[in-house]
Amino acid sequence: MTPPAKAIEALQITKNYGKIQALKGVSFTVETGSVFSILGPNGAGKTTLLKILTTISNPDTGKAFIEGFNILTQTLEVRQRIGIVSQDNHFDRYLSIWHNLTLHAQMHGLPKKEYEHRITALLKQVDLYDRRFSLADDLSGGMQRRVSLIRALIHNPRVLFLDEPTTGLDPQARAEIWEMIENLKQTATIILTTHYMEEADRLSDRILLLNQGQGVGIGTPRELKLALTPSNKYELALGVPKAKDYATVLQQVINPLTDVPVFEEIIPLNDFTLEFQTAKPENLKEVLRHIDPSDLIRLGKLEANLEDVFLSITKRSNAQERAS
Amino acid sequence: MLNFKQGIFPLYQKVLRQESQSWIAETLTTLAVPLSFFLAFGLGLRGYISNVNGVPYLVFLAPGLISLTIMLEAYRTGAWGLWLDRWYQKMINEYRIKPITTSDIIIGEILGGFTVALFKGAIVTLVLLILAPVSVHWKYLGPYLFYMFPGSILFTCIGTMVGTMFRKPDQIAQIQTIVITPLLYLGGLFFPIQAFPASILPIITWLPTTALFDGGREALLSGHLTIQYSLILWLSAGLSFWAATLLFNRKLSE
Numbered sequence: 255m256t257p258p259a260k261a262i263e264a265l266q267i268t269k270n271y272g273k274i275q276a277l278k279g280v281s282f283t284v285e286t287g288s289v290f291s292i293l294g295p296n297g298a299g300k301t302t303l304l305k306i307l308t309t310i311s312n313p314d315t316g317k318a319f320i321e322g323f324n325i326l327t328q329t330l331e332v333r334q335r336i337g338i339v340s341q342d343n344h345f346d347r348y349l350s351i352w353h354n355l356t357l358h359a360q361m362h363g364l365p366k367k368e369y370e371h372r373i374t375a376l377l378k379q380v381d382l383y384d385r386r387f388s389l390a391d392d393l394s395g396g397m398q399r400r401v402s403l404i405r406a407l408i409h410n411p412r413v414l415f416l417d418e419p420t421t422g423l424d425p426q427a428r429a430e431i432w433e434m435i436e437n438l439k440q441t442a443t444i445i446l447t448t449h450y451m452e453e454a455d456r457l458s459d460r461i462l463l464l465n466q467g468q469g470v471g472i473g474t475p476r477e478l479k480l481a482l483t484p485s486n487k488y489e490l491a492l493g494v495p496k497a498k499d500y501a502t503v504l505q506q507v508i509n510p511l512t513d514v515p516v517f518e519e520i521i522p523l524n525d526f527t528l529e530f531q532t533a534k535p536e537n538l539k540e541v542l543r544h545i546d547p548s549d550l551i552r553l554g555k556l557e558a559n560l561e562d563v564f565l566s567i568t569k570r571s572n573a574q575e576r577a578s
Numbered sequence: 579m580l581n582f583k584q585g586i587f588p589l590y591q592k593v594l595r596q597e598s599q600s601w602i603a604e605t606l607t608t609l610a611v612p613l614s615f616f617l618a619f620g621l622g623l624r625g626y627i628s629n630v631n632g633v634p635y636l637v638f639l640a641p642g643l644i645s646l647t648i649m650l651e652a653y654r655t656g657a658w659g660l661w662l663d664r665w666y667q668k669m670i671n672e673y674r675i676k677p678i679t680t681s682d683i684i685i686g687e688i689l690g691g692f693t694v695a696l697f698k699g700a701i702v703t704l705v706l707l708i709l710a711p712v713s714v715h716w717k718y719l720g721p722y723l724f725y726m727f728p729g730s731i732l733f734t735c736i737g738t739m740v741g742t743m744f745r746k747p748d749q750i751a752q753i754q755t756i757v758i759t760p761l762l763y764l765g766g767l768f769f770p771i772q773a774f775p776a777s778i779l780p781i782i783t784w785l786p787t788t789a790l791f792d793g794g795r796e797a798l799l800s801g802h803l804t805i806q807y808s809l810i811l812w813l814s815a816g817l818s819f820w821a822a823t824l825l826f827n828r829k830l831s832e
Contacts, residue, residue: 344671
């Protein structure tokens with residue numbers, strides 16, 4: 255059967271906790287087979303949104319569909335199709351890893367032979383088969399995370415929710431999880447919440463920016479970054495060892511020339527960031543006039559990173575919220 | 579609709595598996611309370627109390643100690659099991675995203691607690707048979723279990739309700755001290771309920787623990803069942819089962 259084009263469709267979802275409006279009409283769609291990230295500061299409503307989409311909590315108003323199934327009226331069908339890796343590693347600390355996994359496989363209705371085979375294969379895939387009879391507390395944070403991921407995959411979910419999957423992990427363990435996620439893209443639609451911009455940038459096809467319960471931006475990482483890329487910032491890389499000399503020269507050239515340009519920093523010594531107050535093309539031309547073309551390694555507009563986008567949009571949204 | 583294969587049974591099996599992980603410690607813990615009472619009251623007072631209601635004091639005491647084990651273990655398994663899963667390990671959150679209902683979850687937990695309690699009652703029975711001059715007529719085991727089944731369900735359900743509601747572990751112990759312990763001492767475990775003043779006796783006879791201790795003793799020693807005790811236990815078991823399921827469903831939907 256061909257999966258529907260939309261893995262998730264959320265329409266005007268609201269949720270209140272008493273007087274607190276956790277979600278204020280969030281809408282978005284996620285295409286099948288893509289990685290969709292939800293970014294937002296603490297308290298933005300990410301976890302609430304995830305709880306609603308995974309049928310743990312009901313929205314006050316609005317609708318959502320997972321592969322065409324209504325999260326409110328077709329709960330069991332939705333649960334059959336989703337897998338979740340929650341923020342913390344929740345395990346039964348009295349049971350071995352093997353029994354933790356078999357319990358969850360049984361709850362998905364898998365036959366014994368099938369789940370034993372699948373759990374064995376998955377554990378071998380993440381190099382934890384030899385630790386299958388260990389208790390969760392005897393595993394490192396990274397290992398526990400991998401087991402959480404396996405648990406979410408036992409029943410071959412069509413949509414996988416990853417709630418801050420790499421929080422608290424060391425860089426090596428994080429890289430392992432990223433690799434696993436990248437491999438999973440081929441078999442499932444992935445919804446990712448994260449605090450790490452680098453993670454969202456690297457893994458996501460599309461990103462929803464959530465702030466104070468509202469969707470404040472949506473698009474591919476590139477679209478979001480381009481929207482905020484300043485037209486007056488340039489990155490200039492020069493050949494060593496002349497870079498230091500250039501720094502002095504350029505400083506002298508730029509100062510009287512432009513509308514108080516900022517000559518930001520030199521890291522490493524042959525890389526410059528030139529920030530003009532306005533985006534006049536002649537500013538750059540004038541700078542280039544003082545550089546020997548053979549010394550020029552790279553010149554381009556300095557692209558905004560996702561963190562800039564995130565900070566800028568949330569700042570704007572907070573200001574609008576305060577004003578209203 | 580309930581799902582036995584996918585929901586109730588795996589969770590039932592999980593409770594039994596958890597208990598079996600540390601069975602030596604569990605067995606020793608289970609035996610500690612009834613054996614302490616047996617040594618203190620049964621052996622310590624043996625010289626002072628010879629017969630109670632026509633039977634030796636040790637024989638009078640032994641069935642109550644088995645019932646006591648079932649009651650305490652049912653409460654403990656229900657309360658700590660739910661507390662661990664809901665508040666500490668947060669496993670309930672994991673179960674809730676599986677294609678099963680919340681009723682499946684709570685029923686699996688209750689049946690698990692019920693079975694553990696009965697199993698531990700059986701261990702205490704075996705030890706007391708060795709230590710005390712109790713001769714069990716196996717034909718009376720049926721009537722005794724007729725009381726113990728609902729008793730075990732009742733206290734497992736009370737435990738699960740406590741574990742569902744209270745976030746702090748000390749609250750579980752507080753409920754045990756405030757509710758369970760008084761019920762234990764008022765139910766005729768150590769002495770016949772007829773020893774209570776006539777003014778409070780009608781209240782005492784309607785306590786579920788009286789049905790469990792006094793009724794259980796009568797059932798095990800003579801095979802006799804009373805309608806009142808049967809009604810008290812089966813009705814309160816049914817009521818507590820309904821209340822525990824309702825409370826769990828309600829709390830989880832909040």
